[in-house]
Amino acid sequence: MTTDTLPPADTRIMRIVHNALRRDLARAAQVLRTAPPPAQPQRVALADHLVWMMHFLHLHHSGEDRGLWPLVREGNPGARALLDAMEADHARIDREMERVTAAAIGYRVHPAAREDLSHALTALEQVLLPHLQREEDEMMPVVARTLTRRQWDDVEQRVFVASKTKRELGVEAHWIVDGVDRVDYDVTVRKVGPATRFMLLHVFERPYRRACAARWGADLDVSPRLHRPLRTEGSAELWIGVPARQLYDAVADVTRISERSPECRSCAWLPGPSPGTVGARFRGHNRARHARWSRVCEVIAAEPGERFEFHTVSDRRNPLYHDSTTWSYTFRADGDGTRVTHSYRIDILPYRPLLSLYSHLQPQHQDMRPQMRQNLEALRRQARDGTLVSGAPPGMSSRTGRRERPWDRSGPRRGWSREASTRRGA
Structure with a gap:
């Protein structure tokens, strides 16, 4: 357990990543429902993005299973039941992710697979979205009580950052900060040092915008909401x-x-x-x-x-x-x-x-x-x-x-x- 002299883990990035998943699942569902159906370039771009998202989600969950949950089990035996539930959720979600990946690959080749992909996304959302919410509401407070900030940062760097190439980090960084506010933007981009941050944010910005235009449409604003309008x-x-x-x-x-x-x-x-x-x-x-x-x-x-x-x-x-x-x-x-x-x-x-x-x-x-x-x-x-x-x-x-x-x-x-x-x- 954390002590009074050591700051607890700052788990905000987990919610930010989850929001990116929620956001693009909703965007994909909207594109698949829109008439007329997407033309071939948008269909391919959307299918490729969904395959990428499933791969990202697999790495995200496997990183939790092998890098984060064992530390929590060791430091907080009372969290065993909740951790078992998290891992059981991951197993159920993996099955639905495989369905989405297969449907997206099929849709990339055949426009007629559009309905199958839509059904697969709906089935995934039914198991994934409650899991994300429960992880934020129940699991992350346990993590914050159990791990220090230094332990959390070590897992982040070792499991979720150091294992990826600069290109992978550049794509992920822009995907995560797509449309976020200033606070979440700062939380995200400070996960890497200033030199790496500058390179990721500037080198990969235009490719990310082009990719978004291809799969969602040219009118979508993907800029971080650093100057968003006042919410009343x-x-x-x-x-x-x-x-x-x-x-x-x-x-x-x-x-x-x-x-x-x-x-x-x-x-x-x-x-x-x-x-x-x-x-x-x-x-x-x-x-x-x-x-x-x-x-x-x-x-x-x-x-x-x-x-x-x-x-x-x-x-x-x-x-x-x-x-x-x-x-x-x-x-x-x-x-x-x-x-x-x-x-x-x-x-x-x-x-x-x-x-x-x-x-x-x-x-x-x-x-x-x-x-x-x-x-x-x-x-x-x-x-x-x-x-x-x-x-x-x-x-x-x-x-x-x-x-x-x-x-x-x-x-x-x-x-x-x-x-x-x-x-x-x-």
Whole structure:
């Protein structure tokens, strides 16, 4: 198991690779359904790409089986059942991959094999997509708890990088970053050194674009979404194996948001309605990269065990804080656990002249879903580690058991006066 002094494995690349597989399986299915059928050049390009994808997926799974899973088995005996399930999934997926490969080879030669290939892809998706999701939701957290970052990086380099030629890495690199955002782009390209990275990204860019145009069509944009348009709403969902009320209580205690949020560093309730109830306000202090800011938020829904919702308070007198976003958590019982949905909706956009500035300073805010996913995964880790509940209801001090006042966290009483003044003017 990892120790407190060593950083845990950073498994984000697994999700990024899985998304590339999902993306091109969906693209292939769309091309095969489109009328009229693809002409001979596109048919050949699509068939060749699917054969390549099946080969890539085979190497990906065999690398896990021989390089990654044995390390996890050794370091975490309790993960045996889950690892056995992963390997059993690989065996089932291998059979469907062989069907897709055979159908693609047939389709390359005979246009009439189009229907067979479409059916083979559907059958593959039925076993592959649930496996990918389970690996992300269940297996990767176990890997992060078991392996250190150094162990993970060693497996990556030895099994998935060093065994491939520069050309193979160049093709894979552009395939993986096809359409990703800046965060995922950086995670991916930093797997190799600067000189190799420069060569892979520049030498193989045009060949990859030509290959994409051949199999998908010339109009498809395959550029990484480093300057993607602002997404005004989105959600992330995760199953967590504890009752809904426990999760609700943890979320409604906003003083602990910093334990889960990638950006929030602290929160404190402001004077007014009881903490955790509709109308209660709190101030959050945030930091991302070199930027620091704080916002006043107001609870707008508090239904224990079902829904907790708040929004940032818009200040029309201050152009920097004119905007408002609603954040919500909903909880739904699912088997012996709870399905949690974390969502956001931008209700008031920033003033237009500031949008481009925000996009430059905080590109991660263009799409908040990845950060919400991190938030839910942290919530699940707290549930798993037994740190979900602080020992006091929302707004109560876990040290004294009494109702916590803003200056308990913020310093002397004059800090309360500033917060109160902010709240009156919000």
